[in-house]
Every structure is written in C-alpha cells, then in structure tokens.
C-alpha cells in the first residue's frame with residue numbers, strides 16, 4: 446500500500462464560515478509555506494491568516510474531518526469568549542449612557558422649571574407695568590370672503606404668526622402684555638390656534654371675544670396701521686397698541702386705517718420711511734406692510750433698546766425691499 450506521505454498530489458481546502466472545507470483545486474506537495482504536521486496516516490497543514498484558516502490534507506477523509514473539527518471547536522470556543530466580552534462591553538456602555546442621560550435630564554428638568562418660573566413672573570409683571578399689545582381678531586371674517594382654500598391658509602398663517610409673536614414676547618428683555626381681542630370660541634382662528642400652537646391654552650396672555658373698544662379708554666388706544674400718516678415716535682407703557690389680525694396686505698388696503706378712523710382712534714405706522722431707504726432689487730418690490738409678528742419684533746426691540754434703527758433692523762425682513770439708511774446706525 447502506498448504510504449500517505451509518499452503521495453505526490455495533495456488537496457488543499459479553504460475553511461469557510463459554516464465549518465465546511467471547500468476543496469477547489471490541487472497543489473503540489475511542499476509548495477505551501479506552512480509547516481507540515483504528520484498525524485498518523487494523514488498529513489495536514491494549517492496556516493492561519495488574519496481572515497482565513499487554510500487546511501492542507503491528503504485524501505484520507507476521516508482524519509481530515511477530525512482535524513478540522515478540533516480546529517473549529519477551538520475557534521468557536523474562542524469566538525464565544527470574544528462575543529461574550531463584546532456583549533458585556535456594549536451592555537456596560539449602554540448602562541453608562543442611560544445613567545448619563547438620566548442625570549442630564551434631571552438637571553435639564555430643573556433648569557427648565559426655573560426658567561419657566563422666571564418667564565412667568567416677567568410676563569405677569571408686564572401685565573401691570575408694560576404696554577399692552579392687542580391683536581384685533583374681529584376681522585378674520587374678511588379673510589373668509591376670499592376663496593375658501595385660501596382663507597384657511599390665511600387663518601393658519603395668522604395662527605402661526607400669533608405663535609411667533611408670543612414666542613418673541615416670552616424671550617424679550619422687556620415683554621409687553623398680550624391680548625387677543627375678538628377671539629371667539631369655536632371660530633376658525635381660535636380652532637386653528639389651539640390646533641397649531643402647542644400649549645396654546647397655557648399661553649400667558651389674555652384672550653377675549655370682546656372688542657378692544659369696550660375694554661380700554663379710547664384715548665389710550667393707538668391702532669397701528671401701515672396706512673397711517675403718523676410715524677410712531679415712542680412706546681408709552683400706559684398705552685394699548687392694536688394690531689390688525691390680518692395676514693394678507695392685498696385683502697383690503699387701508700382696512701385698519703378706516704376702522705380706526707370710524708372710532709376716532711389715534712393711528713401710527715412704523716417709522717420705516719424715516720430710517721430706511723428702498724434698495725435696488727430685481728423684482729423692484731418694496732412694501733412697508735409687515736406681518737404682525739414682524740411688527741411686534743420692531744416694537745419689542747425698540748421698547749428694549751430705544752433705538753428705531755436697531756428695531757427696524759430686527760423686524761423688517763430684507764424681502765420687503767428696504768435697508769437702513771447708512772447714517773441710521
């Protein structure tokens with residue numbers, strides 16, 4: 446019988462994942478770089494590289510399989526240890542992460558509570574000492590005269606502007622006291638405010654179905670309208686400033702001016718023409734009519750800084766086609 450070691454041709458195999466050995470070809474004895482392990486009647490060689498274990502062997506089937514099993518058993522054992530260590534490290538990392546988030550959450554919660562209390566205090570103080578800012582929502586029906594789809598879009602935009610206005614006031618160094626007048630329960634604007642503005646019922650402001658005309662002495666009211674002849678000079682904490690709850694300048698020109706004049710109210714426009722100039726732009730578009738939250742940003746910045754250029758810079762968006770006069774700042 447020919448001994449195994451004398452055979453000229455040996456098979457080589459590549460160990461693959463499922464533990465099987467693929468035998469794709471032949472190689473001449475002695476050409477492998479790995480050392481040769483003689484084992485009884487069979488000759489096997491193992492060369493372990495970073496990714497693969499190579500096995501060389503004779504055609505002696507059973508010994509070959511036996512050897513392969515030993516290698517695989519050790520390998521599986523080692524892999525189990527590595528996997529368990531990895532799992533433990535991962536669990537430990539997750540535990541640390543959760544604890545960190547918990548600690549941070551507690552600190553954050555605490556500071557959030559404190560901040561909320563400070564804001565509340567400032568806003569409530571404004572009710573007593575600061576100027577009042579009313580948004581007159583009695584005209585939202587004017588918006589519904591337009592196409593139905595558009596009107597809802599406008600109502601939604603108005604609700605979003607009320608949210609921004611309130612948000613700016615909350616952050617302001619010197620807040621106003623805000624009041625929504627003509628705010629009728631169940632009206633489209635009230636429903637949209639509750640639907641779109643998170644926590645609307647907790648907003649620190651007044652909402653009333655009544656008119657500002659019935660709430661305040663007429664001589665204290667200043668209706669802000671872009672069509673007024675009078676530029677606003679200053680903000681008086683004893684006055685009530687009214688903004689028209691409208692979103693689209695194209696609805697009706699001079700609507701708020703006429704309304705104010707009907708009741709002989711004082712009117713004022715922002716002093717845009719006094720501090721700003723028209724810039725050259727492609728569309729040649731210039732408008733002094735702002736959204737209510739933008740008007741409020743101007744008022745609020747002015748009330749804090751006493752500077753109209755700074756206030757106009759803060760509230761008039763570049764898209765309106767105006768820039769500050771060079772000498773203004």
Ligand SMILES: C[S@@+](CC[C@H](N)C(=O)[O-])C[C@H]1O[C@@H](n2cnc3c(N)ncnc32)[C@H](O)[C@@H]1O
Pocket residue numbers: 668669670671672687688689690691692693694695696697698699700701702713714715717733734735736737740
């Ligand atoms: C979009 S505007 C509506 C303009 C509308 N055509 C009107 O008759 O008032 C919304 C409101 O913001 C205020 N407003 C907008 N631009 C203003 C400006 N330049 N000066 C004073 N108030 C302004 C007004 O109270 C106005 O009613």
